[in-house]
Amino acid sequence: xxxxxxxxxxxxxxxxxxxxxxxxxxxxxxxxxxxxxxxxxxxxxxxxxxxxxxxxxxxxxxxxxxxxxxxxxxxxxxxxxxxxxxxxxxxxxxxxxxxxxxxxxxxxxxxxxxxxxxxxxxxxxxxxxxxxxxxxxxxxxxxxxxxxxxxxxxxxxxxxxxxxxxxxxxxxxxxxxxxxx
Numbered sequence: 470x471x472x473x474x475x476x477x478x479x480x481x482x483x484x485x486x487x488x489x490x491x492x493x494x495x496x497x498x499x500x501x502x503x504x505x506x507x508x509x510x511x512x513x514x515x516x517x518x519x520x521x522x523x524x525x526x527x528x529x530x531x532x533x534x535x536x537x538x539x540x541x542x543x544x545x546x547x548x549x550x551x552x553x554x555x556x557x558x559x560x561x562x563x564x565x566x567x568x569x570x571x572x573x574x575x576x577x578x579x580x581x582x583x584x585x586x587x588x589x590x591x592x593x594x595x596x597x598x599x600x601x602x603x604x605x606x607x608x609x610x611x612x613x614x615x616x617x618x619x620x621x622x623x624x625x626x627x628x629x630x631x632x633x634x635x636x637x638x639x640x641x642x643x644x645x646x647x648x649x650x
Contacts (some may be wrong), residue, residue, distance in 0.1 A: 481571070488542050503541060506534045517563040521627045524645075525597075526557035527593040532589070539574060548562060554591040559595070559647040562623050565590060568616050569643050572648035573601035595649050596633075600642040617643070 485507055492500035513531045519522050529551065536549045549570065570587055579585035587601045621632045630646040 471641060476518075484540055488538070492541070499541070503538065507538050509534045510538070513648060522560035523563045524557070525561050525647060528561050528563065528566050529553075529557065529589075530566070531572055535567045536587075538572075540570065543574075543579060545650040547574065547580045547585045547587070548591070549587040552574055552588060553597075553643050555591045555594050558650050560650065561597065561645065561647050562627055565606060565623075565645050566597070567619055568620055569599040569645070572616055573599070573641070574607060577601060577604040578606050579604065591647075592644060595647050596644045598605055598642060600640050603636065603639055603641050613629070620645070 485503075489500055489503055489507070492503055513527070513534075517527075533551075537549075540547060540549075542552065566589065571587075573585065573587050577585050583604060585602060585604060587599065590598050590600075594600050617634060618630070624646055625631050628646045628648055633644040633647070634641045635643075
C-alpha cells in the first residue's frame with residue numbers, strides 16, 4: 470500500500486519548474502501565484518501521504534490547484550469542470566482525483582480546436598465520476614494502466630470497494646468510491 474501511495478509522476482515537477490522559469494521571465498506576477506499553487510500541491514501530498522482517507526473538500530482543492538498549473542502550460546487546450554450536488558463532507562483516498570486528471574492529460578491529445586474536456590461529478594452520494602472526452606494519443610494507446618490498477622488496489626484495501634472503469638466511443642469514465650460520513 471505504501472508503495473502505491475508514493476507513486477508520483479516526477480515529470481510533473483520538472484515540467485512545472487520549466488514552466489515557472491518561463492513565467493519568471495515573461496509574467497513575474499503570474500509566477501508568484503504559480504509558486505504558491507505548486508507549494509500547495511506538494512504540501513498536500515506530504516501532509517496526506519500517511520493518511521488512508523482525506524476530506525473530499527481538501528481533495529477537490531488539491532486537484533483544482535494541480536489543474537491550475539496544467540492550465541498555465543496548456544491554456545485553452547484543456548478544460549475541467551466540477552459539477553457536484555453532494556456535500557463535500559465525504560472522505561476519499563488521497564491523490565485519487567489528481568491521478569485521474571493526470572491520466573486524462575497524459576493519454577489524450579488536446580488542441581485549441583479540440584480541447585480536452587474533463588468533468589468531475591457525483592453519482593449518488595458515495596461515488597465520484599471523472600470522465601474525459603476520448604482523444605487518445607496514438608503512441609499511448611497500449612498503456613499498462615498501472616496508475617488505475619494502483620488506485621483500484623488502494624480503494625479495495627482502504628474502503629473495501631473497487632473503482633469502476635468504462636469506455637464509450639466518446640468518453641473514458643472512472644468512478645471512485647467516497648466514504649460518506
